[in-house]
Amino acid sequence: MLLEVAELSVDLPTSGGVRRIVRSASFALDHGQTLGIVGESGSGKTMTALALMGLLPDGATTSGAILFEGRDLLKLNEAQMRDLRGDRVAMIFQEPMTALNPLHSIGRQIAEPLILHRGLSNAAAHAEAVRLLERVGLPDPVRRARAYPHQLSGGQRQRAMIAMALGCAPRLIIADEPTTALDVTVQAQILDLIADLGAQSDMALILVSHDLAVIAQNCERVLVMYGGMAMESGRTDDVLARPAHPYTKALLQARPRVGARRGERLQAIAGAAPSAGAMPKGCPFAGRCPLTIAACGEALPAPVMLGGDHMARCIRIDAAERAA
Amino acid sequence: MSEQQGGAPLLEIADLVKTYRLPRERLFGPRPQLRAVDGVSFRVTAGRSFGIVGESGSGKSTLARAAIALEWPTSGQARLMGSAMNLAPRAALRKMRAHMQMIFQDPYGSLDPRQTVARIVGEPLACLDGISRADGAARIAEALQAVGLSATDARKYPHEFSGGQRQRVAIARALITRPRLVVADEPVSALDVSIQAQVLNLMTDLQQQFGITYLLISHDLAVVEHICDEIAVMYRGRFVETGPSEILLASPAHPYTRALIDAAPKLQTARRRAPAPASDSPGPKTGCAYASRCAFAQSKCREEAPALRPLVDGRHVACHFPL
Numbered sequence: 001m002l003l004e005v006a007e008l009s010v011d012l013p014t015s016g017g018v019r020r021i022v023r024s025a026s027f028a029l030d031h032g033q034t035l036g037i038v039g040e041s042g043s044g045k046t047m048t049a050l051a052l053m054g055l056l057p058d059g060a061t062t063s064g065a066i067l068f069e070g071r072d073l074l075k076l077n078e079a080q081m082r083d084l085r086g087d088r089v090a091m092i093f094q095e096p097m098t099a100l101n102p103l104h105s106i107g108r109q110i111a112e113p114l115i116l117h118r119g120l121s122n123a124a125a126h127a128e129a130v131r132l133l134e135r136v137g138l139p140d141p142v143r144r145a146r147a148y149p150h151q152l153s154g155g156q157r158q159r160a161m162i163a164m165a166l167g168c169a170p171r172l173i174i175a176d177e178p179t180t181a182l183d184v185t186v187q188a189q190i191l192d193l194i195a196d197l198g199a200q201s202d203m204a205l206i207l208v209s210h211d212l213a214v215i216a217q218n219c220e221r222v223l224v225m226y227g228g229m230a231m232e233s234g235r236t237d238d239v240l241a242r243p244a245h246p247y248t249k250a251l252l253q254a255r256p257r258v259g260a261r262r263g264e265r266l267q268a269i270a271g272a273a274p275s276a277g278a279m280p281k282g283c284p285f286a287g288r289c290p291l292t293i294a295a296c297g298e299a300l301p302a303p304v305m306l307g308g309d310h311m312a313r314c315i316r317i318d319a320a321e322r323a324a
Numbered sequence: 325m326s327e328q329q330g331g332a333p334l335l336e337i338a339d340l341v342k343t344y345r346l347p348r349e350r351l352f353g354p355r356p357q358l359r360a361v362d363g364v365s366f367r368v369t370a371g372r373s374f375g376i377v378g379e380s381g382s383g384k385s386t387l388a389r390a391a392i393a394l395e396w397p398t399s400g401q402a403r404l405m406g407s408a409m410n411l412a413p414r415a416a417l418r419k420m421r422a423h424m425q426m427i428f429q430d431p432y433g434s435l436d437p438r439q440t441v442a443r444i445v446g447e448p449l450a451c452l453d454g455i456s457r458a459d460g461a462a463r464i465a466e467a468l469q470a471v472g473l474s475a476t477d478a479r480k481y482p483h484e485f486s487g488g489q490r491q492r493v494a495i496a497r498a499l500i501t502r503p504r505l506v507v508a509d510e511p512v513s514a515l516d517v518s519i520q521a522q523v524l525n526l527m528t529d530l531q532q533q534f535g536i537t538y539l540l541i542s543h544d545l546a547v548v549e550h551i552c553d554e555i556a557v558m559y560r561g562r563f564v565e566t567g568p569s570e571i572l573l574a575s576p577a578h579p580y581t582r583a584l585i586d587a588a589p590k591l592q593t594a595r596r597r598a599p600a601p602a603s604d605s606p607g608p609k610t611g612c613a614y615a616s617r618c619a620f621a622q623s624k625c626r627e628e629a630p631a632l633r634p635l636v637d638g639r640h641v642a643c644h645f646p647l
Contacts, residue, residue: 040516040517183379183380184588185379185584187587211517216590216592216593217589217593240591251518254517255591256521258545258546258585258588259570259573260546260549262550263528263551264550265525265528266521266525267521268518268522268525269518269519272486272487
């Protein structure tokens with residue numbers, strides 16, 4: 001296994017006290033595999049991704065384990081983590097305009113990790129940067145390498161970010177909403193690019209998104225998060241064909257579909273997600289869930305295995321099966 | 325687009341052009357112009373909601389704002405129920421505003437954090453004459469209830485609500501003058517999926533309950549199809565295809581419409597590959613603006629701009645070689 005996350009919890013200090021943002025999340029990923037983490041705002045998906053990168057906000061505390069290539073990332077110090085970051089594991093952020101440094105040329109920013117981690121000379125690193133820009137499909141890479149972020153379009157900036165992430169041939173790439181700020185036609189191209197590059201060099205990919213459809217089309221495996229908890233996980237085919245958790249089912253039915261009858265009532269999920277400050281002791285979906293019983297609010301539901309590695313955390317699975 | 329049976333259409337946009345002057349590129353150089361909306365005409369008939377789909381920079385938001393006189397067109401006209409808004413005197417325009425309201429994308433940015441919900445929701449009443457304080461309060465309570473909030477929420481401030489509830493407040497504000505036309509610019513794209521469905525259901529209910537017609541702006545085809553009877557696809561300031569929603573989405577005639585439909589993520593695991601990367605060039609001066617991205621472009625496309633012309637099934641398409 002390339003990556004094994006076991007019972008990962010993240011606590012974050014806020015003005016209202018310490019809040020648990022991620023609650024006992026477990027998942028694993030092997031070389032070349034793709035995993036999608038899907039969730040709404042406040043689900044803890046981004047914090048999970050940041051924990052893997054060792055980029056949690058100041059004051060955050062963690063428990064559990066993140067085994068990456070056999071080492072527990074939660075036990076590494078900042079210097080060790082820095083050696084790993086950008087080299088063995090790299091991240092693609094949502095908004096390339098804020099993730100790129102506006103004062104440095106694109107080429108310089110792509111060359112930096114190569115100089116740092118690979119010990120390349122300036123000239124060699126710059127030549128490699130141009131080659132990387134070509135690989136991510138930017139036309140005229142020599143000129144683009146000299147350009148500054150503001151001179152590129154949104155899609156081009158995201159390609160440059162991908163080039164930067166690829167530089168040291170990481171074993172794992174974490175992409176947090178990499179296409180949310182982009183138009184749909186550009187989004188499709190960027191997702192194709194990430195998929196192709198991952199397949200070429202046997203990189204594992206974690207794609208974080210609020211959009212289940214984006215995950216469905218790009219990841220073999222999916223993890224559905226809500227209220228800091230991993231509600232359901234498994235092979236994407238299995239989860240889409242036989243969603244077991246009431247939340248996953250609700251999420252699948254809430255979207256309008258092209259081709260559906262106009263004005264058809266959507267299966268809205270009543271209420272709103274619990275805020276991190278008011279996180280219940282039990283299942284975070286209790287109350288919004290049509291199958292809620294008193295026991296749902298009492299304790300964190302244990303994982304229920306549903307064949308293969310299809311897992312759902314719900315004490316009402318049997319009732320959910322009958323309701324379907 | 326369907327013709328109105330008797331009387332003027334609810335909204336009629338005639339050859340509307342909106343240009344913006346950009347900053348100078350050189351000192352003493354001329355200020356370049358951007359044609360955000362480049363000669364668009366359409367009609368919105370009462371009871372048939374109209375959707376405009378396009379990517380960022382297509383001019384769809386500018387068009388929506390010009391349609392309800394939040395922007396003055398550079399040329400062309402926007403007529404509400406037969407009267408031209410840019411020719412109307414101030415007082416008359418103010419009265420017309422009661423018939424058209426707007427819902428904005430970001431429910432965090434569009435509500436003043438220092439005003440109570442009562443003041444926010446009641447503000448458009450200023451364009452109605454002779455509404456007493458008591459009438460106003462009753463109208464506010466009624467609008468809040470219509471969107472699923474309670475009348476007691478009127479005393480609260482925006483920060484006390486979640487994103488979905490804030491969008492309900494924004495919708496209540498749009499409803500309070502009992503408008504015929506509501507322009508909604510990406511009303512659900514800032515909301516989580518589970519909340520989107522609530523707001524879309526609400527918008528559908530209000531359509532039936534109050535006879536509201538929407539002019540909906542969105543990049544999301546499924547959202548537009550859910551609400552709208554007619555769709556226009558906009559690309560670089562122009563309509564490239566218009567027509568009844570189901571026909572347009574089931575068998576698009578313009579290659580750009582096809583590309584938008586194919587690129588939209590779907591809940592299935594196999595995916596059609598995206599077409600070749602789009603060129604980011606500003607587009608040729610002559611010919612079809614989409615030609616540089618189009619897989620079917622021929623030499624004629626680069627020489628002659630296609631006009632929007634009718635097809636047999638009620639659609640209009642601006643393409644020399646429709647699919």
